[in-house]
């Protein structure tokens with residue numbers, strides 16, 4: 011029993027076919043229920059963490075979706091998170107006329123979601139080394155729209171009284187073709203974050219996965235950042251150089267099953283604390 015990228019890829023196709031999930035839309039509301047049902051079927055006791063926003067004159071109902079799995083060592087908890095909302099605008103699109111329309115977000119957001127749900131399936135039958143808390147964050151990609159920050163849902167979680175993680179690994183844009191992960195300066199800012207980042211890269215390089223090579227340096231503000239502000243070790247695995255980032259071309263055609271496999275297998279090994287071979 012291990013991470014099966016075919017399951018993750020099927021779910022990516024399914025979620026892509028169900029449409030965009032820009033906060034406040036019908037598809038967004040439906041996706042909360044849909045993703046909750048999947049997570050709850052894999053992690054019984056899954057809960058929603060609701061919150062609301064004022065956006066363009068309307069009250070928008072949002073929710074983080076949280077699932078918990080007990081590990082062999084029940085004294086510490088690793089949070090694996092990804093945003094599930096998709097962006098309202100296509101600010102990087104070449105076609106100026108389409109820049110105000112919502113993007114598909116198949117890599118941007120959805121790729122991390124399907125890796126998490128496949129990990130949740132695997133850990134139905136295998137005990138991870140430590141507790142694992144899966145969180146699908148809402149409202150990450152309202153950032154820089156009407157004055158909103160990025161990572162509203164993750165910020166809401168970090169400031170809530172919910173289970174406090176000892177370590178956070180955020181995922182975003184981890185399913186693109188020809189992916190190369192970034193070295194995020196913020197992820198290296200605490201010794202424990204740096205250690206985790208280096209461990210994940212060691213595992214990935216030992217597997218020979220290409221996304222763990224040719225890595226460019228960036229400073230990323232995303233779902234890991236609110237936890238760093240709370241002095242909780244946190245990192246992000248992301249490829250922000252994805253050419254279709256925040257464009258209408260962020261579709262399944264620009265995603266790769268292999269990329270899902272690379273990240274899924276590395277996280278599975280990390281969570282099992284398997285020897286790095």
Ligand SMILES: [Zn+2]
Nearest residue numbers: 118119151182
């Ligand atoms: Zn994103």
